[in-house]
Amino acid sequence: MANQEVKVLGSWESPFSKRVEIALKLKGVEYNYVEEDLVNKSPQLLKYNPVHQKVPVLLHNGQPIVESLVILEYIDETWKTGPSILPEDPHERAISRFWANFIDNKLLVAAMKVFRSKGKEQDAIEETVELLSILENELGDKKFFGGESIGLVDIVADIVALWLDVIQEGLGKELFTKVTHPKLYNWREEFMNCSIIKETLPPKADLLAYFFKPAHA
Ligand SMILES: N[C@@H](CCC(=O)N[C@@H](CS)C(=O)NCC(=O)O)C(=O)O
Missing domain, CATH: 3.40.30.10 (Glutaredoxin)
Known part of the structure; x- marks a missing residue:
């Protein structure tokens, strides 16, 4: 264009x-x-x-x-250049949209409760861990939610890969680890290792400093 x-x-x-x-x-x-x-x-x-x-x-x-x-x-x-973000097949497109909405409307809502309560709401922690298990189940043995390459759900899950990690580290509360969610953990490694992701997402240390500075924390 x-x-x-x-x-x-x-x-x-x-x-x-x-x-x-x-x-x-x-x-x-x-x-x-x-x-x-x-x-x-x-x-x-x-x-x-x-x-x-x-x-x-x-x-x-x-x-x-x-x-x-x-x-x-x-x-x-x-833009039809580059890889497709959504799958071609209408049913697969619908499934991708479902999981993108799940991340924003369920998982993120629970994780924000954890953040806002400074990790004090044990129910919210448990709910977040459970929702992460549901997401891990959807990932299954795939490299990315989009299959061999990054798709809609992977992009939307940037919040899981980095921001949820910042929340768990900042609060000292475990949400997902190599032990509790091994597939999601491996997905995060793969995702964070992609060159476009590396050059686009901010350093974790900067987010930790920002979200856990006195005004926020
Ligand atoms: N559902 C929106 C959420 C966007 C959003 O929450 N943006 C925040 C920054 S992370 C914002 O602009 N907040 C300003 C405000 O709430 O006043 C989306 O997916 O774009």
């Missing part, structure tokens, strides 16, 4: 923003990145995402698309 302008309004510590950057890089799409200050949101962010006022926002030739899962599908449908 010639003469196209692609811009991402994002935040360095946001797993949702990082999903969009990973997808654009997988597709080989060049983009301009604008770091948003979420404490002092820019007029641009409020204009382009008036409903949620959140990052990420993808601007494609000036047209805004918001909500990371919606953006990932838009990217896959718009």
